[in-house]
Amino acid sequence: MKVTVNRKAHFNAAHRLYNADWTDARNATVFGKCANPNYHGHNYELIVSVKGEIHPETGFVMDMKVLKELIDVEIEEKFDHKNLNEEVEAFKTLNPTAENISVVIWNKLRLKIDENLELSITLYETPRNFVTYCGE
Numbered sequence: 001m002k003v004t005v006n007r008k009a010h011f012n013a014a015h016r017l018y019n020a021d022w023t024d025a026r027n028a029t030v031f032g033k034c035a036n037p038n039y040h041g042h043n044y045e046l047i048v049s050v051k052g053e054i055h056p057e058t059g060f061v062m063d064m065k066v067l068k069e070l071i072d073v074e075i076e077e078k079f080d081h082k083n084l085n086e087e088v089e090a091f092k093t094l095n096p097t098a099e100n101i102s103v104v105i106w107n108k109l110r111l112k113i114d115e116n117l118e119l120s121i122t123l124y125e126t127p128r129n130f131v132t133y134c135g136e
């Protein structure tokens, strides 16, 4: 019997979507307003989901205090109020799309969560646009 526990978090960040190998015109066509050279912000909503067996002694899949702290330290402190392109190492060479941000978040958290637990990330870039990544 496996149960999924979920923790919501939030960060505000700026980004620019841009492929340096392309002309400005092609970037504007593909990325639209998101290619604006002066950056723009999003209110990102993050849901971290951890799935596993219930521990018989605690009744927990994962202690939510521990999960909260992990998200605070590994994600919010590093991403909140940052310019993702300029200030987050991973995005110096990777376009900070919601897809790529979700993969970077998953990779950071995967290292810190018990390997017997399954991890998946849901990231809302806008209230209507969101992505999911579970390491596949």
Ligand code: NI
Residues within 6 Å of the ligand: 015, 034, 040, 042
């Ligand atoms: Ni954007």
